[in-house]
Amino acid sequence: MEFFKVKTVEETYQLIKQQIKPILPIVKKSLYEALHFVLAEDIYIKENVPNFRRSAVDGYAVKASDTFGTSESMPGFLTVTGEVKMGKTPPCDLSFGEAMYVPTGGMVPEASDSIVMVEHCEDLNGLLNVFKQIAPGENVISIGEDLVEGEILLTKGTRLRPQELGALASQGIIEVSVYRKPVVGYISTGDEIVPIETVKPALGEIRDMNGMTIGAMVMEWGYEFIHDGIVQDDEQELAKRSKALLEKVDCLILSGGSSVGTKDYSVNVIESLGKPGVFVHGISIKPGKPTILAVADGKPIIGLPGHPASAMVIFQLFARPILNEIQGYSQEEKQLAKARITKNIPSAPGRTDYIRVRLFQELGEWYAEPIFGKSSLISTFVKSEGLVEVPAPNEGVQKGDQVLVRLFNKG
């Protein structure tokens, strides 16, 4: 195996983009099941929305010119010829000097070009007093104002949020081609790790916290999670179990055993699972340096550091884009939450540090209070609401500096 130079965070993201490709099969989903799936086809607009002129308000359809010059003190008078019913075409068309009641969302008669709001007129037994002049087009939603027939609605690679599903529903499109969501397999390694159900761990043992935090993050993103249990420090057993699990899943996570200590055989196991193999072994990041990223026959494999906080930071930063890429979604996460840091944070040049922070507001300004602690401490995450990056070229941040915060999911 070749010798690996520790990668910067930026290099790691670039390598992920180069190495990880969409591998998930395309499946059909009804709109009701398609939330957060990534679209595997371009979708064109086949019907104008709306496909008839709708009123934006409760009011009277008129010809705008009939209202010109009218005001509170000098009302115009129009003859009310009827009423448009919701969901129906108007009972008749409109001539000069006429008005017709149209409720919000109702169809506007063809010869009418605008709607006078009910607030600006008074219907006196069929004689409409208009107190305000309006412009042609006012309060009318024109044909195709929302979606124009023939234009593209959504492109392949779009993640379907509620609004995209709404737009599809408006078209009567009730089934879409999407990439199947990934199934993520997970193994905890280490002689010291015992199941969380263990009532009294022996001295030196520790419960499998990472299996819970990593599993919950996978579920939070909407993916299936298979916890395949704990493997002792045994290279052959780990290789066997990893190989068997990798066949069943789209992405494999191994936790623990990625430190550079003497028992570091997990990189060998990962390298043995398929080609091209390991492409990142060590990242200049704190916490989380001993991270392994690999691809085996298209399937990504992530070797996480064993410390709980390191594992969460690395999973948040790198597993999410990796799982996005295999679904054909490669948009970057937007990270524009800003706050002022409340303490000086030194950083080692050449390394990207991620500080956990708690957020609070004072006099309209947001502050990020660093939660310090070793990378083994889950409590630092419990007290935090996001991560602040202290970039490598920088030599730390000063108290009061504005920093970008990568927010955790609120649930």
Next chain:
Amino acid sequence: MEFFKVKTVEETYQLIKQQIKPILPIVKKSLYEALHFVLAEDIYIKENVPNFRRSAVDGYAVKASDTFGTSESMPGFLTVTGEVKMGKTPPCDLSFGEAMYVPTGGMVPEASDSIVMVEHCEDLNGLLNVFKQIAPGENVISIGEDLVEGEILLTKGTRLRPQELGALASQGIIEVSVYRKPVVGYISTGDEIVPIETVKPALGEIRDMNGMTIGAMVMEWGYEFIHDGIVQDDEQELAKRSKALLEKVDCLILSGGSSVGTKDYSVNVIESLGKPGVFVHGISIKPGKPTILAVADGKPIIGLPGHPASAMVIFQLFARPILNEIQGYSQEEKQLAKARITKNIPSAPGRTDYIRVRLFQELGEWYAEPIFGKSSLISTFVKSEGLVEVPAPNEGVQKGDQVLVRLFNKG
């Protein structure tokens, strides 16, 4: 029924806090099912984490005083007496002049107070050359450094994120008391609304977009959604169907029919469902003014405006805190994403406007580009990634101003 004055956004939030109380039953959930549930009990730390002194690195357990004065050019020499195995107690204790190998996470021998990293020493057949002096406590995770026995771990009302589940797992707590998640019932009203499956709606008809967008938002938040179909403009039928659905759900949403037009009977229907009834009828907000909020025998009811974009804005702003309150969770959503607005946004004094925005980055600065359009337009949401509030007392925002962005879920 009493006459309602239109409420400000701030008054609306205050009324929600006053009127909506936790109503959901407390249930037991295993940790594996408990993600995003709200805790219904205080949980205390019953075991120190860690409950033994762990090494934070791969290295040699020593007495720090044995390393004092050592350096690259003047190494210290210690006798290696053995190795600590992961998950096991040390084979023996440590005396002055001795060192013992400890892997990351391994148990530190009792008489040792610090760990020399492997990078800073060399083991020559049992003779350890130490090249760097270390301080007492260095690289040792002390007992209770993460969680201290007897302290409170999580308070009632905490939403369980992956990190909270990890902390519970560390304690061997595998079942928790939580508030059941809400079941949300939904009815679309309006003679013009037809099911999304309709192949060719008649002129004047429109597919039920809101049923899809609102349903997807409810599912995105992790709650069960029951779409009870479309009810025509018929007060008696709406009252009957609303009453029957409300019995089966924890929160009822009616979409459409909340405009102040002549057919506005939905406020009567909502008022008839139970006591104390309607507490907000109209909010000084754009879009979404004709919004109704009510409580019937503890269960919240939301009358949404019919326009798709209005319905989404109102649901995002008010349904989320309402659904949080009935689960006993009343933390405010933190809204600290900042960007510079790219256009002048005028606003009417006395009204809070919500502008949909697209976000982009340029030279390290984030910009929010307003997506304008009437409140009936779903396309404005499809092009957007968040909402910008133009507060009421303000008279708009100027191009280049920093604004706060309420980000949509990314999925």
